[in-house]
Amino acid sequence: MKYIDEFRDPARAQAVLDGIRVLADRIARRRDAPLQIMEVCGGHTHAIFRFGLAELLPATIEFVHGPGCPVCVLPMGVVDDCVSIAMRPEVIFTTFGDAMRVPGSRLSLLAARAAGADVRTVYSPLDALALARANPVREVVFFGLGFETTMPATALTVQQAEREHIANFSLFCNHITIIPTLRAVLDAPDVRIDGFLGPGHVSMVIGSAPYRFIAKRYRKPLVISGFEPLDVLQSVWMLLAQIDAGRCAIENQYGRVAAADGNPVALGAIAAVFEPRESCEWRGLGSIDGSGVRLRARYAPWDAERRFPVARARVADPDGCRCGEVLTGTIKPWQCALFAGRCTPETPLGALMVSAEGACSAYLQYARREEPAA
Amino acid sequence: MCLGVPARIVAILDPAAPSAMVSVGGVQRAVNIACIVDEARAPSQCLGDWVLVHAGFALARIDADEAERTLAILAELGEMQSELDAMRRDGADGA
Numbered sequence: 001m002k003y004i005d006e007f008r009d010p011a012r013a014q015a016v017l018d019g020i021r022v023l024a025d026r027i028a029r030r031r032d033a034p035l036q037i038m039e040v041c042g043g044h045t046h047a048i049f050r051f052g053l054a055e056l057l058p059a060t061i062e063f064v065h066g067p068g069c070p071v072c073v074l075p076m077g078v079v080d081d082c083v084s085i086a087m088r089p090e091v092i093f094t095t096f097g098d099a100m101r102v103p104g105s106r107l108s109l110l111a112a113r114a115a116g117a118d119v120r121t122v123y124s125p126l127d128a129l130a131l132a133r134a135n136p137v138r139e140v141v142f143f144g145l146g147f148e149t150t151m152p153a154t155a156l157t158v159q160q161a162e163r164e165h166i167a168n169f170s171l172f173c174n175h176i177t178i179i180p181t182l183r184a185v186l187d188a189p190d191v192r193i194d195g196f197l198g199p200g201h202v203s204m205v206i207g208s209a210p211y212r213f214i215a216k217r218y219r220k221p222l223v224i225s226g227f228e229p230l231d232v233l234q235s236v237w238m239l240l241a242q243i244d245a246g247r248c249a250i251e252n253q254y255g256r257v258a259a260a261d262g263n264p265v266a267l268g269a270i271a272a273v274f275e276p277r278e279s280c281e282w283r284g285l286g287s288i289d290g291s292g293v294r295l296r297a298r299y300a301p302w303d304a305e306r307r308f309p310v311a312r313a314r315v316a317d318p319d320g321c322r323c324g325e326v327l328t329g330t331i332k333p334w335q336c337a338l339f340a341g342r343c344t345p346e347t348p349l350g351a352l353m354v355s356a357e358g359a360c361s362a363y364l365q366y367a368r369r370e371e372p373a374a
Numbered sequence: 375m376c377l378g379v380p381a382r383i384v385a386i387l388d389p390a391a392p393s394a395m396v397s398v399g400g401v402q403r404a405v406n407i408a409c410i411v412d413e414a415r416a417p418s419q420c421l422g423d424w425v426l427v428h429a430g431f432a433l434a435r436i437d438a439d440e441a442e443r444t445l446a447i448l449a450e451l452g453e454m455q456s457e458l459d460a461m462r463r464d465g466a467d468g469a
Binding site for chain 1: 377378380382398399406408409410411412424426428429430431433434436437438440441443444445447448449451452
């Protein structure tokens, strides 16, 4: 397929890998610990595992799988709220399929459906809006989650509901934003990340300017990266070139999709529809100030939180879960006692085992554990 | 959910919505194209464009020149590498 195949070309990959090796060797001579590169986005985590990229790189480079998998960081309290809305007889609860298996404290949405709730997976929030049009006597709720990548779709759908006066549609808004999240990662104790692979599709929406503080204040390089194997490898090479030269800048490898200014229409819709919440709960990372958004007062008629009782209860992660430490790169997935034992992709306890983009699930799925041979 | 799919616009459905039909790997689907049109580029001018589709919305037009540039950098890197390899090889031969 165009724009995919040419970015998977093994011959080109070998050339980049050779380039990476030269730089990595030179950098390694000047330091004791391996370089830590955090890929912020779950899409990158998936690509790294699927194509075995970590194994292709020199041992002096380590990937740290960051917090950018929205399904993985969904707190149990939010899933509980989804289930309680979905269980109402008048409700058709719609969601991206990824969220179906995320465990709540009692049920997942999948289990709620088995228990009789009308839960439907949709590809687009526009499909949820179409359901509302087709079912005027039902209440159709769309579960909005994800970073700035999915926010424009939700925002534009809410605006369309307003334009068409569709009163039986509402949004349960649980979107989160990337910048406060990165700041929280950078401020976490014991973090020794040397550079970031920036999320290509979030950047397609927000542009590259919002990341500048990472280079300026934290003195770390960030390269906005695409999702094909060559994109990821080229971005690693660009990061190493910066580190080797003692530079830290925000660079863009994904220019074919992510423009420097982002997408003005998408940003306009986001700003018109959403406003920041004071604080937002994350699975594994606790509470992060300013990281969540809710609907502005103008869109209150389409706000599921105002239409249905929502507890927004804080539910502690299961005992022994160490997702937070994996997310900040302090430990590897297999260093958690629950990994692959009580916590598996079929019965996930921790957030990172839920989605295919979660670090723990990817470790298991692709069976590439860097466990030291016992 | 967050993964974007490169797709080609094969028909404009409703210039007012605005929406278009895209084709991706043989599958056709209607998507909203509000985010890739402006005064400079009307919906009717988007026919044949490659776009990145997320959750039913085209969120970016894929820039063919930029894609070529990225591939060119990769190719240059390869050429540089083979040159270095040759240098190393010739150096070894000469030693």
